[in-house]
Amino acid sequence: MNFQIATLLGQDGLTNGAIYALLALSILLVFTVTRILLIPLGEFVTFGALTMAAMQMGKAPKLEWLLLGLVLIDCALDLYQQIKHHIDRNKMKKIALKLGYAFVMIGLLNNLSLAEIPMACQVLLTLCLIVPLGPIMYRLFFQPLADAPALVLLIVSIALHVAMVGVGLLLFGPEGARTQPFSDTGFRLGTVMLKSQTLWVILVSIFLIVTLFIAFERTLYGKALRATAVNRMGARLQGISPVFAGKATFALAAFIGSASGILIAPITTLYYDSGFIISLKGFVGAIIGGLVSYPIAAIGAVAVGMIEAFSMFWASNYKEIIVFTLIIPFLIWRSMNSHHVEDDE
């Protein structure tokens, strides 16, 4: 291995690591607030990438029908509850708003010439299509079992993952897709060629990670979300609604997932089922952080990306095995060093 190869691999590792770090953070975020291990996070990545690819080919992404379907079920449930209890004008307004949103999105996607609009608009449309799926999925699949043990939540999460992979095949077909890079220029740093997309990935990731960190550790809203995870009843007594907290974190996770998908789509070809492996590597990072520490999880995820890149060079066949075996020593180390704070009575 010479310096040139090492820098290339390092570049690759850093790009992937940045994406894994983003995913690790959203896994952590969802877990600490709702106790749900978000296995379907990877599907948001592929949905983001494939929706973007469909738009660039000038087709309206079929994902719009999933959004419409879920919004319809959601609104039907809301209406049923309204009829059963009492009719609240504010809630009716919300239902109308949700339906309106879904139809406006469909109208936009079918009437714009998607391939020609600037890429920033394509990105925006993709996010507007996918982010609402997060809170709706929380409402439909997790909110009714908010008090269930973590194991039940995990099982539902796996079921949702399997279902979403199936829906992904139905909506996007079995072909892989790649999108155009955000900008075409590459530039030279000393003797190394840097691809501009690599820079995009790293910069956007760092920006999102820092924003998330500040939002969660420093603002009262972030603390309120964490408090819901620590003590549900305690949070409700301060007027923090756990339902709202759940929906907010799912929206954030859907946002980060689809943004990661959009970021890496120009670098790797993604298929309807490639999301799982990607989010699993983010999960390894989250585990290294013990599912509690944001900075350690981010560092762990970048390390995962680096190790993956370099093992691709030395032992290409074993790269996944090497990455996933990493988790074992960390689990042992974690279980020997963890300590618990005494809970309330």
Place this chain on the structure above:
Amino acid sequence: MTQATEKNLLDVSGLRVAYGKVEALTGIDLTLKEGKLVTVIGPNGAGKTTLLSAIMGILPSKGTIRFNGKDFISPDVETLVGHGLGLVPEKRELFSTMTVQDNLLLGAFQRYRRGDKSYDQTLSEIYSLFPRLWERRQQQAGTLSGGERQMLAIGRAMMSKPKLLMLDEPSLGLAPLITREIFRIFADLRRQGVSILLVEQNARAALKVADYAYVLEGGQVAMQGPAAELANDPKVIEAYLGLASKHQELLSS
């Protein structure tokens, strides 16, 4: 002393709560006038905690709860908190892995959301009321002692500046000296015009600080009246206070 306004802040009528087929509360009527301290006493299992949980919306209930001029039927906890009701539950429900300061700040979450930035001032008021919490402000709530946790729970509830503060067994498991301290704080709060609904085991101490009292028995109101009268009522003395519990009076002195 604040002027005693004659407005009813809380008006509960015909409140019923059932755990499955077992009725825990069978039609409770209770009123609380603004600026007053009302206590609910009674033996174990009389339904005192259930009453507070039902008023707060933690338990589903039948009957009407009229709070601050609005009617609620089996409402949401979050809605009531938004309208200015605060509860310090028996289990305290602190955020044990967060710092004392964060616990207190989260108590002001509703005010923060409404854009009321004066909660910093309330925070310093609470620190001057409980200097122990100031000393421990960077410590995790889970590492506090029982008395400190109770102080934190009360402080957190006060951060929201509730119109009505409901306290469930605030002296439970506390040493007599700390209990005395806490009762002194209730008297202070009442003087500042905070309305309080207090559920207590220390009946004598509770009757000493309260304006009005309800005696709960088997899910019903067995007796009610001005606290000073009830404290001298021979029936109450015989059933709940006992001559032996005279020492409790010291707790509120």
